[in-house]
Amino acid sequence: MNRKSDRMADIARRLGVSKSTVSRSLSDSPEIGKATKARVLAEARAVGYAVNPLASALKTRRGRILLVLVPRIENFLFPMLLRTIERAASEMEYTLMIGYVAGDSRTDDRLLDFMYSGAADGVIIATGFAPDTLAERLDRGEMWPAAFVMTPGARNDIPSIALDDYGAGREVYRRLRAEGYKRIGMVSGASGPTAVGQLRRNAFIEAAVEDGAAREDLVIFDGSFRYETGWNAREFIAKASDRLDAVICGSDEIAFGLINGLRSLGVSVPRDLAVAGFDDILFARHFSPSLTTVRQPIEEMGRLAVAKIVEMVERKSWSATEMLGFEVVMRESAPAGGGEATPPERSHKISAPRR
Amino acid sequence: MNRKSDRMADIARRLGVSKSTVSRSLSDSPEIGKATKARVLAEARAVGYAVNPLASALKTRRGRILLVLVPRIENFLFPMLLRTIERAASEMEYTLMIGYVAGDSRTDDRLLDFMYSGAADGVIIATGFAPDTLAERLDRGEMWPAAFVMTPGARNDIPSIALDDYGAGREVYRRLRAEGYKRIGMVSGASGPTAVGQLRRNAFIEAAVEDGAAREDLVIFDGSFRYETGWNAREFIAKASDRLDAVICGSDEIAFGLINGLRSLGVSVPRDLAVAGFDDILFARHFSPSLTTVRQPIEEMGRLAVAKIVEMVERKSWSATEMLGFEVVMRESAPAGGGEATPPERSHKISAPRR
DNA sequence: TTGTAGGCGTTATCAC
DNA sequence: GTGATAACGCCTACAA
Numbered sequence: 227m228n229r230k231s232d233r234m235a236d237i238a239r240r241l242g243v244s245k246s247t248v249s250r251s252l253s254d255s256p257e258i259g260k261a262t263k264a265r266v267l268a269e270a271r272a273v274g275y276a277v278n279p280l281a282s283a284l285k286t287r288r289g290r291i292l293l294v295l296v297p298r299i300e301n302f303l304f305p306m307l308l309r310t311i312e313r314a315a316s317e318m319e320y321t322l323m324i325g326y327v328a329g330d331s332r333t334d335d336r337l338l339d340f341m342y343s344g345a346a347d348g349v350i351i352a353t354g355f356a357p358d359t360l361a362e363r364l365d366r367g368e369m370w371p372a373a374f375v376m377t378p379g380a381r382n383d384i385p386s387i388a389l390d391d392y393g394a395g396r397e398v399y400r401r402l403r404a405e406g407y408k409r410i411g412m413v414s415g416a417s418g419p420t421a422v423g424q425l426r427r428n429a430f431i432e433a434a435v436e437d438g439a440a441r442e443d444l445v446i447f448d449g450s451f452r453y454e455t456g457w458n459a460r461e462f463i464a465k466a467s468d469r470l471d472a473v474i475c476g477s478d479e480i481a482f483g484l485i486n487g488l489r490s491l492g493v494s495v496p497r498d499l500a501v502a503g504f505d506d507i508l509f510a511r512h513f514s515p516s517l518t519t520v521r522q523p524i525e526e527m528g529r530l531a532v533a534k535i536v537e538m539v540e541r542k543s544w545s546a547t548e549m550l551g552f553e554v555v556m557r558e559s560a561p562a563g564g565g566e567a568t569p570p571e572r573s574h575k576i577s578a579p580r581r
Numbered sequence: 582m583n584r585k586s587d588r589m590a591d592i593a594r595r596l597g598v599s600k601s602t603v604s605r606s607l608s609d610s611p612e613i614g615k616a617t618k619a620r621v622l623a624e625a626r627a628v629g630y631a632v633n634p635l636a637s638a639l640k641t642r643r644g645r646i647l648l649v650l651v652p653r654i655e656n657f658l659f660p661m662l663l664r665t666i667e668r669a670a671s672e673m674e675y676t677l678m679i680g681y682v683a684g685d686s687r688t689d690d691r692l693l694d695f696m697y698s699g700a701a702d703g704v705i706i707a708t709g710f711a712p713d714t715l716a717e718r719l720d721r722g723e724m725w726p727a728a729f730v731m732t733p734g735a736r737n738d739i740p741s742i743a744l745d746d747y748g749a750g751r752e753v754y755r756r757l758r759a760e761g762y763k764r765i766g767m768v769s770g771a772s773g774p775t776a777v778g779q780l781r782r783n784a785f786i787e788a789a790v791e792d793g794a795a796r797e798d799l800v801i802f803d804g805s806f807r808y809e810t811g812w813n814a815r816e817f818i819a820k821a822s823d824r825l826d827a828v829i830c831g832s833d834e835i836a837f838g839l840i841n842g843l844r845s846l847g848v849s850v851p852r853d854l855a856v857a858g859f860d861d862i863l864f865a866r867h868f869s870p871s872l873t874t875v876r877q878p879i880e881e882m883g884r885l886a887v888a889k890i891v892e893m894v895e896r897k898s899w900s901a902t903e904m905l906g907f908e909v910v911m912r913e914s915a916p917a918g919g920g921e922a923t924p925p926e927r928s929h930k931i932s933a934p935r936r
Numbered sequence: 937t938t939g940t941a942g943g944c945g946t947t948a949t950c951a952c
Numbered sequence: 953g954t955g956a957t958a959a960c961g962c963c964t965a966c967a968a
Contacts, residue, residue, distance in 0.1 A: 231697055233961055244939045249963060259937055274717070276690065278698040280644070281961035284635045284944050290691075291678075298664065300863065305660040309653065312681045321692055323646075324679045326667045335631065336645075337676055342586055343633040343945090362629070453867060482867055489869065508655065509864055512808060512837055514844065588945055599955045604947060614953055636945035639960050698961085 232275050241269055252277055287344030290320050292535060293337055297353045298326045299419070301451070302479070302507035303524060304352065307376060310528030311350060318536050320347070333357035341370065348372060348535035354420050355380045371538035375531040376522070378421050379547070386547045387530050391422050394520045394552040395429025398474055398502055401554045403437065406565025407472040407500055410434065411445030413459045413484055415476030418450035426476050426504060445470060449480070456483025464491045467499050471565055478503035478510050478519055485515070485559065500560035515558035523550050587630050596624055607632055642699030645675050647890060648692055652708045653681045654774070656806070657834070657862035658879060659707065662731060665883030666705060673891050675702070688712035696725065703727060703890040709775050710735045726893035730886040731877070733776050734902070741902045742885050746777050749875045749907040750784025753829055753857055756909045758792065761920025762827040762855055765789065766800030768814045768839055770831030773805035781831050781859060800825060804835070811838025819846045822854050826920055833858035833865050833874055840870070840914065855915035870913035878905050 234248045241248070243262065250258040251266035269275075283289035292315050296304050312322050323346060327333035338359050340346040348371030349360070356364065356372070356379075363370065364383055372384045379386030402410055412430045415423035427446070435441055445466045449455030456475060463473060463484060475481035481503035485495045495501050495515060503510060503519035510517040527550060534545040556562045589603045596603070598617065605613045606621035624630075638644035647670050651659050667677050678701060682688035693714050695701040703726030704715070711719065711727070711734075718725065719738055727739045734741030757765055767785045770778035782801070790796055800821045804810030811830060818828055818839060830836040836858035840850045850856050850870060858865060858874035865872040882905060889900040911917045 234963095235961080245962080246940080246964080247938060250938085253963085257937065262937080274714070276694045276697065278639075278961055279691070279694055280635060280639045280698045280700045281944090282963075284633075284639055284946090284961080285963045287944080289635070298668075308679075309681055312679065313653075316680075316689060319691065321689070321695075322679050324663075324667065324677050325671075326664055334671060334676070336634070336674065339631045339634055340676075342631065343635045345635045359629070486867065486869060512841065514841060514869060589947095590945080600946080601948090601955060602953090605954085608947085612953065617953080633945050636960090637947075639945085639962090640947045642960080 231278075232273055233278070237266065237269055237273070237275055241265060283345050288347060288539075289340070289345035291323055291340065291346040292320045292532065293323050293325065293341055293346050293349040295325050295327050295333060295337075295349065295351045295353050295357065297419075298328060302509065303376065303505055303522060306508070306524045307352060307528055310525050311375075311532055314529045314532035318532065320532070320536070327353055327357065335359055347539045350375055350531050350535060351379075351384075352376050354378070354422075356384065371535050373531050373534050373538075373545070375527055376524075378425070382547070385534055385545045387527050387534065388422075388549065389520075389522050389527075389552055390549045391425040392429045393549075394504075394554075395426040395474075396433040397552065398504070398520055398554055399430055399433035399437070401556075402472050402474070402500070402502060402560060402565070405556070405560075405562050407560070408565060409469055409471050411447075411463065411466060411470045411473045413447045413449065413456055413463065413473060413475045413480050415449065415451035415455065415480060417448045418452075420451075423451065423476050430474055445473075451477040451479060453479045453483040456480040456485070457487040459484055460487025460491055463499070464488060464493050467493055470499060472500035472502065472560055474502050474504075476504055478505045478507045478517055480504075481517055481519070481559065482509075482513060485513075496559055496561055496564055500564055502560045506555055510555075511557065513559075518557045518560035519555055521553045521555050523552070526550060587628055588633070592621065592624055592628070592630055596620060638700050643702060643894075644695070644700035646678055646695065646701040647675045647887065648678050648680065648696060648701050648704040650680050650682050650688060650692075650704060650706045650708050650712065652774075653683060657864065658731065658860055658877060661863070661879045662707060662883055665880050666730075666887055669884045669887035673887065675887070675891070682708055682712065690714055702894045705730050705886050705890060706734075706739075707731050709733070709777075711739065726890050728886050728889050728893075728900070730882055731879075733780070737902070740889055740900045742882050742889065743777075743904065744875075744877050744882075744907055745904045746780040747784045748904075749859075749909075750781040750829075751788040752907070753859075753875055753909055754785055754788035754792070756911075757827050757829070757855070757857065757915060757920070760911070760915075760917050762915070763920060764824055764826050766802075766818065766821060766825045766828045768802045768804065768811055768818065768828060768830045768835050770804065770806035770810065770835060772803045773807075775806075778806065778831050785829055800828075806832040806834060808834045808838040811835040811840070812842040814839055815842025815846055818854075819843060819848050822848055825854060827855035827857065827915055829857050829859075831859055833860045833862045833872055835859075836872055836874070836914065837864075837868060840868075851914055851916060851919055855919055857915045861910055865910075866912065868914075873912045873915035874910055876908045876910050878907070881905060 234245045238245045238248045248266050251263040325334050325337040351374050354377040374386035378388050414427040416427040447459040447462050481501050503517045506519045506521035510519050589600045593600045593603045606618040680692040706729050709732040729741035769782040771782040802814040802817050836856050858872045861874045861876035865874050
């Protein structure tokens with residue numbers, strides 16, 4: 227293996243200047259002569275010299291690296307999130323180190339050691355939990371640039387950039403009701419590992435109860451965010467289908483599973499029952515029927531997360547939690563105005579609220 | 582910000598030993614007393630000390646980091662690939678630095694500078710092209726641990742771990758014929774940026790011609806690997822549908838687009854026409870109809886890529902290109918034996934080969 | 937505006 | 953088996 231590149235000293239010697247001069251030229255320091263700087267840059271470009279980021283980081287304790295922690299769980303949103311984070315980071319001249327961590331906490335410490343050593347500048351956590359070693363340090367009062375993203379954070383000394391899941395849950399319910407769907411059920415992701423499923427489930431329940439439904443009459447099936455949950459709910463929902471006009475699912479994947487499951491039982495979506503999802507993953511528009519769902523502002527989340535971390539790093543300032551807006555996208559699986567088409571004999575009597 | 586951790590010197594002082602002793606204990610060097618080593622490890626664990634990877638890498642020119650270069654293009658396989666690579670790397674105690682590069686070559690040099698400086702040990706390239714700065718160095722005769730993955734490599738001084746796309750293309754054709762489908766067309770991804778589309782297209786053509794079809798009678802629509810290509814092909818294929826029993830698509834996404842497109846024109850898959858995809862992305866089994874396709878051995882690719890790089894790094898040995906096997910998965914969109922059900926009047930007269 | 941010197945936290949080489 | 957010492961390649965007071 228031949229990996230001997232020039233060092234600053236080589237460039238300096240060749241140009242008859244000192245290492246400092248080269249260093250200053252390359253880091254466009256203000257205290258450097260325009261002419262010498264030009265000479266140095268020219269030479270550097272000519273021989274393909276690049277500053278050794280390792281040595282530089284060791285000295286300055288700034289590596290221009292961002293850590294990103296994602297859960298190993300299958301989720302179609304993470305790839306998108308990663309890409310937007312990378313793009314934003316790249317624009318600010320940061321690179322990404324990635325770790326897929328087991329799920330809740332216990333992450334690979336090797337990754338975080340980069341941060342503690344100064345190689346990495348901050349960490350974006352998409353798992354909902356601060357890894358143990360970070361939590362310990364924060365508890366000790368140390369401060370590290372970190373942010374939760376796409377999930378409500380587990381601690382409030384770290385900002386969190388996430389969808390307003392509760393608000394979105396209520397809005398889907400409200401919107402479906404406005405479109406004429408009267409009796410609405412849910413297949414939730416509340417049994418999964420994240421708090422998001424609970425938020426969406428609670429939002430649904432409270433919106434329905436405020437709307438006049440009886441808490442104990444609500445049709446709810448609980449599971450994780452995965453496809454299998456929807457599939458497993460098929461009989462439960464099919465049996466309740468004469469009491470329902472629409473079903474809100476905790477995720478798009480659940481919705482896919484439910485729609486396919488119902489189809490296998492002869493229940494057609496949206497003809498017999500409308501189904502709405504959550505997230506607007508790439509496939510939602512290509513599924514058949516295309517999915518009515520809530521769009522997550524992934525792009526915005528990625529950009530904001532990076533911006534906040536970089537702000538914390540470079541200005542040493544602190545940053546606040548951010549709750550992002552959402553958008554309900556009406557498609558075929560629960561078409562706008564679709565509830566009006568419900569045959570009269572299926573029209574629903576909403577139970578009066580009990581105390 | 583409070584980020585002062587202990588250094589080796591601190592541990593050493595506290596234990597009344599030298600830095601060397603601490604270093605040796607922590608890197609389980611053979612030349613160290615069992616007792617002292619135990620003391621050091623205990624102390625290190627007690628105070629939560631971890632070796633500074635930056636300083637270590639600067640000295641040893643080994644950072645235990647692997648670069649991964651992925652294209653920014655949407656492709657449902659990359660997330661899976663990344664995860665398997667990360668898992669394999671993690672088991673060998675490497676971490677991942679990721680760069681989404683624009684597409685063909687021009688990548689972010691910052692990323693590769695980590696490798697050139699010794700921080701990163703090798704690079705896994707999933708874009709099909711060696712980035713410029715790497716190519717230059719290789720041309721100069723330097724050697725860097727690198728491997729192409731999931732795509733035939735652009736240079737043969739770097740190993741490539743990929744599916745036998747040509748073989749797989751022929752096998753899909755052969756398999757469909759064996760299942761009774763007589764007249765087969767293709768919607769290819771050959772106009773896309775990678776060579777893979779071409780390989781699959783050529784395989785199809787040659788298999789068909791050897792099978793007795795006339796080259797100029799073959800029904801082929803060319804596009805990229807994306808959903809839109811399938812959708813755009815819908816009218817072309819629908820018009821030719823009375824001359825076809827099945828269509829092979831260059832990717833699963835194309836197949837989804839085609840199936841949806843045909844449905845919009847009243848052509849039902851597989852009743853009127855069978856459709857097969859390529860890749861077996863996660864969604865292939867959940868689509869309706871579920872997709873007959875060729876499974877890429879993503880897991881195997883990820884593991885093999887990491888194993889090869891690590892081998893190159895640690896044993897300084899060289900490694901050879903690897904062509905992986907595949908598997909045709911028969912599902913609803915082109916069911917096994919489905920070709921037999923073709924009504925007799927649609928049976929096909931295969932043109933004799935012309936010279 | 938430029939040069940000199942010292943150190944960032946490790947590991948490797950050499951003694952003992 | 954253990955300890956002193958010199959790099960690794962860069963940045964940054966401080967001095968000129």
